[in-house]
Amino acid sequence: MKTSLAAVPYFWSKEQYSQFYSEVAQTDIDSVYLGETVCSKRRSMKLNDWLETAEKLVDAGKQVVFSSMTLLESESEIKYLKSLISKTDGLFEANDMSSVQLAHQANRPFASGNAINIYNEYTLQKLHKLGMTRWNVPVELGKDDISPLISPAKQLGIEIEYQVFGRMPLAYSARCFTARHHKLPKDNCQFKCSEDIEGILVNTREGDSFAQINGIQTQSAKVSNLLKHWQNLHQTGVDIARIVPVAPDSTIEVINSLTDAIKHNQAKPSYADNTREYCNGYWFQLAGLELIEAS
Amino acid sequence: MDLVCPAGNFQSLKKAVDNGADAVYIGMKNATNARHFAGLNFTPKDITRGINYAHSHQCKVYCAINTFPRQQHWKVWANAVDQAMDLGIDSLIVADCGVMDYIRHKSDSFPIHLSVQASATNIEALNFYHQNFGIRRAVLPRVLSLAQVTHLAKHSPVEIEVFGFGSLCIMAEGRCYLSSYITGESPNTQGVCSPSSHVRWEENDGVLKSRLNNLLIDQYEPHENAGYPTLCKGRFEVEGSTEYAMEEPTSLNTMDIIPELLSAGVAAIKIEGRQRSPAYVATVTDIWRRTIDHAKGKPTQITTTDKDKLSSLSEGKQTTIGAYERSWQ
Numbered sequence: 062m063k064t065s066l067a068a069v070p071y072f073w074s075k076e077q078y079s080q081f082y083s084e085v086a087q088t089d090i091d092s093v094y095l096g097e098t099v100c101s102k103r104r105s106m107k108l109n110d111w112l113e114t115a116e117k118l119v120d121a122g123k124q125v126v127f128s129s130m131t132l133l134e135s136e137s138e139i140k141y142l143k144s145l146i147s148k149t150d151g152l153f154e155a156n157d158m159s160s161v162q163l164a165h166q167a168n169r170p171f172a173s174g175n176a177i178n179i180y181n182e183y184t185l186q187k188l189h190k191l192g193m194t195r196w197n198v199p200v201e202l203g204k205d206d207i208s209p210l211i212s213p214a215k216q217l218g219i220e221i222e223y224q225v226f227g228r229m230p231l232a233y234s235a236r237c238f239t240a241r242h243h244k245l246p247k248d249n250c251q252f253k254c255s256e257d258i259e260g261i262l263v264n265t266r267e268g269d270s271f272a273q274i275n276g277i278q279t280q281s282a283k284v285s286n287l288l289k290h291w292q293n294l295h296q297t298g299v300d301i302a303r304i305v306p307v308a309p310d311s312t313i314e315v316i317n318s319l320t321d322a323i324k325h326n327q328a329k330p331s332y333a334d335n336t337r338e339y340c341n342g343y344w345f346q347l348a349g350l351e352l353i354e355a356s
Numbered sequence: 357m358d359l360v361c362p363a364g365n366f367q368s369l370k371k372a373v374d375n376g377a378d379a380v381y382i383g384m385k386n387a388t389n390a391r392h393f394a395g396l397n398f399t400p401k402d403i404t405r406g407i408n409y410a411h412s413h414q415c416k417v418y419c420a421i422n423t424f425p426r427q428q429h430w431k432v433w434a435n436a437v438d439q440a441m442d443l444g445i446d447s448l449i450v451a452d453c454g455v456m457d458y459i460r461h462k463s464d465s466f467p468i469h470l471s472v473q474a475s476a477t478n479i480e481a482l483n484f485y486h487q488n489f490g491i492r493r494a495v496l497p498r499v500l501s502l503a504q505v506t507h508l509a510k511h512s513p514v515e516i517e518v519f520g521f522g523s524l525c526i527m528a529e530g531r532c533y534l535s536s537y538i539t540g541e542s543p544n545t546q547g548v549c550s551p552s553s554h555v556r557w558e559e560n561d562g563v564l565k566s567r568l569n570n571l572l573i574d575q576y577e578p579h580e581n582a583g584y585p586t587l588c589k590g591r592f593e594v595e596g597s598t599e600y601a602m603e604e605p606t607s608l609n610t611m612d613i614i615p616e617l618l619s620a621g622v623a624a625i626k627i628e629g630r631q632r633s634p635a636y637v638a639t640v641t642d643i644w645r646r647t648i649d650h651a652k653g654k655p656t657q658i659t660t661t662d663k664d665k666l667s668s669l670s671e672g673k674q675t676t677i678g679a680y681e682r683s684w685q
Contacts, residue, residue: 132528133478134504142480159480162487176531178474178544180424183454187488201536201544202426209427231534232527232588235499235679238602242594247685263601264593265572271592272534274601279527281537342540348569349537 062295062323065092065222066316067305068128068154070230070275072103072254075110081309082114086121088313089320092301093118094154096128096145098174100237100276101138102250108141108148115149126152129160131176132233132277152195165191172222175199176230180206182213189217197222197303200229200285203346204297211298220300225287226315227305228260228273228280229349238274258308270338281349283340288319288330289355290344307337329355357617358624359648360418360517361641364396364631369406371638372415376645379416381449382406383547383630387429388436389420390473391630392547403443416446422471424452424530424544434458441466449495450474451530456489469517470494473530473544479511486513493517495626497529502613502680506620515623521640522628523671524608524678526588534587539569550586566590583672605672611663613680614651636669 066085069078085093095111095118097103106114115125127149129142142160146153146167155161156174164171172195179185179196196219198207207221214221240250242261254260260275262282270282284307287294291302302319306312311334318332342351358378363369372380383389385397398406403419410417419440425433433455440448441462448466450456451473459466470476470485472495485491493515496505509516527534529543536542539554556567562578566585573590576582583589583605592601608628610617617625625648627640643666646656667675678684 131531132499133481134500135478136507139478139480157478157481158474158476158484159478162480162484178424178452178530180452180545181427181430181454183430183457184452187453187457191488199533199544201533201542205428206426229533229537231537232532233499234527234602235501235685236526236603237685242599242601246683248682261594266575266591266593266598267572268593269571271538271571272601274594279534279602343536348540349533351540 062291062299063091063301064089064316064320064323065301065303066090066094066312067224067227067303068094068096068098069306070099070228070278070280071258071260071306072100072252072276073105073258074255075105077309078106078114081306081312082118084309084313085316086118086123088316089324090123090304090316092124092126094126094128098128098131098156099278100254101130101135101141103252103254103276105255108144112148124152126154126172128154128174129156131156131174131230133157133159134235154197161188161191161193168192170194172197175224176233182210185210185213185219186217189219193219195220195222195301200224200231201343201349203344205346208297215298221298222301222303223287223294223299223344224285224305225291225294225302225319227285227307228283229285229305230278231272231281232279234277234279237277238279239276242274281340283338283350283352285341285343286339287341287344288315288332289328290341291319291322291330292328294344357622357648357652359641359644360624360626361637362522362627362630362632363406363637364391365398365634366402366406367634368630368637370409371634372641373410373413375638375641377415377641379418379446379624380406380410381418381420381630383420384436384439386432386436387545387547388423388433390422390543390547392423393552393631396631400439400443403440403445407444418447418449418469419445420449420471421455422449422451422473423547425455426545437462447492453489456485456491460489464490467492470514471530472497472519475528475530477528479508482508482512482514493623495519498525498608499528499679501682501685502616505622505680506616509620509622516621517624517626518610518617518622519608520610520614520625520627520644521666522607524603524606524676526603526678538571538587550584555585581672589671604674606674606676607670607672608678609666609670609675610677610680611647611658611666612677614647618651639665640669
């Protein structure tokens with residue numbers, strides 16, 4: 062089983078990214094997704110900075126996959142997407158149908174991100190014809206949903222990727238919820254999201270966790286965690302275990318613990334951090350916030 | 357600019373037609389559409405009856421098959437397409453690429469309207485659906501500003517339809533998994549959001565609590581109006597303050613920008629609300645018929661009473677122009 066690291070969903074500074082990816086380069090992770098996927102106003106990293114980061118990761122033996130934004134509305138966002146596709150190479154992660162369209166036009170093989178709605182074999186086949194070679198499964202699909210798609214995907218040579226750690230992206234809006242919380246208009250957001258390394262927790266008035274706001278993105282409040290079920294995913298036919306970054310230190314720990322477990326074929330990676338709440342219900346065809354402990 | 361109105365049953369369809377809808381949209385009694393609610397929607401017999409009535413009044417009937425079939429349930433969606441086309445539906449409203457592909461295998465030219473659930477928010481996404489599936493029209497998600505809608509209407513390869521009035525989805529449609537995260541039931545696969553089967557009300561010392569799968573969505577003091585616990589419209593704790601973290605209970609109303617949408621070349625205005633009553637459909641269709649006619653320069657009026665009526669029919673008795681206005685975002 063291979064491993065991947067999704068693009069950082071939060072807004073970090075250039076220094077934070079730089080430090081983080083130099084540590085990532087020293088891990089055994091196989092693929093690293095790079096780029097801003099949530100908000101086009103976040104510009105601590107210019108395209109050249111990303112290209113330099115990519116170069117270092119490639120030198121360290123990683124496969125680098127550039128990711129598109131997820132909700133693209135303005136002409137300038139489409140323009141940036143075009144330049145991202147033209148100035149990078151290799152596999153590209155399409156997170157919106159505009160990226161599928163442009164990757165296809167550029168004859169670029171693409172991974173479909175988990176905000177692309179592939180729920181059945183016919184959609185899978187259609188996107189495969191347009192150049193899709195990797196399928197990052199929509200977060201709400203579980204084991205029983207994807208089982209009938211495993212063999213068609215393998216026949217088409219499509220790799221299957223499933224999120225095993227990190228908060229799940231659950232929604233995208235025109236509205237910036239971080240700016241709203243700070244009583245600021247989106248057009249003058251003062252980049253408040255850069256103050257929160259993992260977004261802002263939203264609880265119910267009884268103190269139960271509900272969601273994590275991260276700019277225009279809403280994430281699951283609980284961190285998805287299938288680390289101790291990685292063999293179950295592997296046996297089902299998942300090719301790549303995807304880790305979505307949380308704070309840098311924890312992310313590196315998670316990567317090391319999972320890649321180590323896979324290398325030594327250990328059922329249960331050692332990672333344990335009780336400061337976060339976990340969930341993994343989707344894989345077991347339950348509400349996403351449920352947690353099934355490994356037996 | 358056409359007026360496209362919702363119908364959850366034959367009576368609503370009749371009210372929409374009688375009050376001047378150019379088209380009515382419906383769904384079948386299963387998870388193939390995004391309003392899969394108990395007691396709602398059309399049997400094949402109702403569809404035939406509805407089409408006959410609408411067509412005899414020069415009104416079109418669209419059928420929404422706009423959820424995403426998982427492989428194990430594929431046949432239900434394929435049957436829905438077969439049935440709708442056999443019964444003489446004028447157009448299918450679709451979101452899933454597999455379903456669109458299936459329709460195109462049956463017919464090169466059958467009109468497909470891209471559902472809002474497909475979340476096409478920019479010109480390249482519209483090009484994608486146009487080039488691959490020959491869609492005729494696209495319904496835009498409620499996440500775009502007026503300037504963005506105008507730009508798309510001008511450059512789009514297909515007709516553009518936008519939402520005019522009704523419940524406000526604040527997330528890009530078709531890409532929101534909040535409901536399935538909390539309840540296990542999803543708009544994309546089961547056609548429901550914040551399903552009523554998971555709602556529970558509790559009253560204690562005059563305080564009313566609304567819960568969704570046990571999680572507290574909101575609580576109301578005796579002087580406050582209680583609303584349905586749609587999960588993105590509750591009051592939550594964020595860094596120590598209690599607030600509507602995502603949105604207040606409110607409905608969309610774009611009446612004030614209809615002249616701009618008309619001159620931008622928007623082909624149709626959609627009214628949300630297949631789950632609402634025939635009386636609701638009658639009132640809203642009547643007022644919106646006159647709104648569009650007035651914008652087109654026809655001798656008709658919209659009064660303050662009309663506006664009050666729309667507000668009183670809205671969630672939380674208040675309306676917003678939503679993402680069309682930058683300040684909302």
